[in-house]
Amino acid sequence: MSPPVLPTPASDPQQWLARFGDELYRFALGRVADTDTAAELVQDTFVSALGALDSFRGQASERTWLFVILKRKIIDHYRREARSPFVPLDLSPEHAPEAEFFRPADGHWREEQYPADWPAAGPDQNRADLALEQQEFQEILQLCQQRLSAQQRAVFVLRFVEELPAEDICKELGLSSANYWVLVHRAKLHLRRCLEKNWLQAPTAA
Amino acid sequence: MSRIPSPLFNCQQATLLVERRAAAPLPVRPRVQLWAHLHLCPHCRRYALQSARLAHAARPAAEAAVPANLALPAAARARMQQLFDAHGSAQG
Numbered sequence: 001m002s003p004p005v006l007p008t009p010a011s012d013p014q015q016w017l018a019r020f021g022d023e024l025y026r027f028a029l030g031r032v033a034d035t036d037t038a039a040e041l042v043q044d045t046f047v048s049a050l051g052a053l054d055s056f057r058g059q060a061s062e063r064t065w066l067f068v069i070l071k072r073k074i075i076d077h078y079r080r081e082a083r084s085p086f087v088p089l090d091l092s093p094e095h096a097p098e099a100e101f102f103r104p105a106d107g108h109w110r111e112e113q114y115p116a117d118w119p120a121a122g123p124d125q126n127r128a129d130l131a132l133e134q135q136e137f138q139e140i141l142q143l144c145q146q147r148l149s150a151q152q153r154a155v156f157v158l159r160f161v162e163e164l165p166a167e168d169i170c171k172e173l174g175l176s177s178a179n180y181w182v183l184v185h186r187a188k189l190h191l192r193r194c195l196e197k198n199w200l201q202a203p204t205a206a
Numbered sequence: 207m208s209r210i211p212s213p214l215f216n217c218q219q220a221t222l223l224v225e226r227r228a229a230a231p232l233p234v235r236p237r238v239q240l241w242a243h244l245h246l247c248p249h250c251r252r253y254a255l256q257s258a259r260l261a262h263a264a265r266p267a268a269e270a271a272v273p274a275n276l277a278l279p280a281a282a283r284a285r286m287q288q289l290f291d292a293h294g295s296a297q298g
């Protein structure tokens with residue numbers, strides 16, 4: 001028989017689902033982009049939180065505490081994803097993904113891959129246009145993220161959405177610092193091109 | 207960062223250093239070489255601007271992707287309720 005668990009008065013697990021369930025789910029869904037996985041991460045969060053109730057002493061609010069656990073679950077999710085199909089990073093220059101973008105002989109951009117000029121928010125644009133353009137850009141960025149390789153996506157999301165320091169990401173994903181930079185670079189190269197294809201070519205409401 | 211290949215005449219190296227530069231200052235030599243490359247190469251200048259834009263947009267895009275009133279799917283919610291019910295009866 002275990003001693004009675006006496007959480008602080010603020011901690012009431014029976015209220016968690018009603019009070020924080022939707023919010024945790026939305027947070028997860030913005031980061032994993034698939035509803036089943038997002039719900040699973042929330043469920044894992046509750047399981048861990050219930051198991052660790054003793055360690056919750058009300059230093060932080062329950063809400064903050066649950067989000068800390070969820071963020072941990074999201075990192076674990078990306079670690080599993082990035083590790084499952086092992087992709088060798090050390091390829092010969094001709095076979096490396098970079099060769100799609102740069103000529104292996106001299107490292108210059110291939111002509112057909114030259115970055116195009118992106119529309120900047122000019123002074124002649126009104127606020128509604130800007131907001132629409134911003135929204136379009138964000139939606140396409142999300143779609144493009146889904147097309148990255150698992151490793152590139154893991155690195156990109158953990159760095160630029162979760163804003164983890166590079167050293168932490170290397171530790172979590174078991175990457176050398178050199179390989180980390182190669183993955184960041186590849187993710188950016190692919191995202192940049194994907195956005196250019198799908199955003200600039202999109203019919204604009206003229 | 208011991209051996210950094212020169213980005214002076216190499217766009218692949220230059221764009222890789224653009225990424226590293228965003229996280230921490232580069233050693234003097236590659237920093238000067240990158241500066242010179244960006245000065246001469248309009249393609250990498252564009253890449254640098256667009257790469258920074260992607261970095262800044264990533265988080266807002268993740269937040270904006272989910273409607274503000276979206277709720278947990280009913281089936282998932284029911285599964286989690288069982289979890290709490292089981293926990294509650296184990297306590298009580």
Ligand SMILES: [Zn+2]
Pocket residue numbers: 216217220243247249250251
């Ligand atoms: Zn260049």
